[in-house]
Amino acid sequence: MKKQRPVNLDLQTIQFPVTAIASIVHRASGVVTFITIGVLLWLLGLSLSSPEGFGQVSVIMSSFVMKLIFWGVLTALVVHICGGIRHLLMDFGYLEESLAIGAVSAKIAMGLALVLSILAGVFIW
Numbered sequence: 001m002k003k004q005r006p007v008n009l010d011l012q013t014i015q016f017p018v019t020a021i022a023s024i025v026h027r028a029s030g031v032v033t034f035i036t037i038g039v040l041l042w043l044l045g046l047s048l049s050s051p052e053g054f055g056q057v058s059v060i061m062s063s064f065v066m067k068l069i070f071w072g073v074l075t076a077l078v079v080h081i082c083g084g085i086r087h088l089l090m091d092f093g094y095l096e097e098s099l100a101i102g103a104v105s106a107k108i109a110m111g112l113a114l115v116l117s118i119l120a121g122v123f124i125w
Contacts, residue, residue: 019099022106026083032076040073067124074120075113082113 008014016024047057060066086109089095095105 017103018106018110019102022083022086022110025079025110026087029076029080029083032073033080036073036076071117071121071124074124075117078116078120079110079113082109082116085109 043057043060046053048054061070086095086105090097090102090105095101
């Protein structure tokens with residue numbers, strides 16, 4: 001039996017809706033946040049253990065690479081929080097669950113996350 005369905009294997013022509021992109025980014029940022037929480041808690045524990053430990057963390061965090069990594073972690077956290085608040089507003093009924101409202105709220109959440117990410121970069125550097 002021959003199937004007459006069209007086959008599109010060129011992934012560059014497929015365009016995801018903004019709601020799908022927001023959902024994927026929300027999940028990925030949650031994974032990044034979960035993985036990096038252990039490292040951040042280790043750095044906090046080391047900095048609170050003694051004055052020497054605080055000095056070690058200060059030296060570690062003063063390098064450009066670590067600042068860039070820390071900015072990435074803060075960005076992931078901000079993206080996840082903005083997406084989570086968007087989902088909570090929808091779950092509690094403050095936002096209508098329609099495609100149009102979902103697209104607008106996804107754009108707002110991603111825009112707010114972008115602004116907060118830039119502010120986090122300014123704060124770090």
